[in-house]
């Protein structure tokens with residue numbers, strides 16, 4: 001059985017669809033995803049479970065949660081009904097058009113108990129979103145009494161060094177600040193190298209032999225991240241740091257059957273070695289000689305299962321994570 005007895009603080013993924021396809025995105029969000037959004041009834045169910053598990057506040061992320069601002073309000077109402085506070089909503093500012101229309105949305109968010117926006121400020125987002133939108137949103141927040149949690153101020157001057165009326169590629173940053181700019185970004189950003197971030201940085205990572213990865217295999221302890229878990233619009237519990245893996249939250253609370261979640265179970269209890277054995281024995285996976293670490297091997301197997309074998313496994317959901325990475 002896979003079971004959790006308590007959760008402290010985490011995030012709600014209201015939608016995976018996004019205006020951008022950022023190269024650092026752990027959740028592989030992009031404009032290609034279906035236009036699905038968390039419904040009021042799913043939100044009600046999730047928040048009542050979280051409350052029972054001792055979680056009293058969440059942040060909201062995506063995708064871009066404010067892509068369609070009206071769709072967030074039923075989710076916020078469900079949170080309020082269950083006495084769950086909203087720590088902040090993450091946003092990339094792509095929806096900013098002008099100050100007056102933005103202030104209307106901000107005031108409505110405040111009425112619904114949202115007092116802080118985490119606004120993305122980094123070169124990855126700037127490949128898609130011109131910096132003037134970020135500046136405009138920050139200014140509108142200050143006028144509407146919405147607090148801003150800038151993520152990250154450290155990049156403000158970098159972005160401000162380029163024309164703020166249009167997006168800029170990472171290569172433009174490398175041209176301006178030096179060729180190692182892209183390589184140094186993960187450390188400055190505190191990036192988790194999973195999802196699309198792993199795909200972006202894999203060519204620059206040190207390769208390790210398959211045997212060495214297996215020799216050092218340890219349980220991944222996916223259920224121990226009680227402070228930064230996520231629950232998505234489909235009711236999936238997504239473990240801290242490891243996207244593309246999921247267990248239905250309501251099943252997890254009562255004890256999810258390990259046979260229904262073989263990938264998750266093996267990673268949780270045995271680590272990458274257990275997943276390799278499963279993929280080789282059940283699906284004929286053939287390991288390569290080298291990988292960019294255990295998480296690269298893990299992704300290679302999961303891609304093989306979902307994309308090549310078309311295996312509809314309950315723990316590799318949503319499958320679009322693999323399609324749109």
Ligand code: SF4
Pocket residue numbers: 194220241242267272294295298299
């Ligand atoms: S091996 Fe897989 S489950 Fe374990 S930490 Fe890496 S990505 Fe996550």
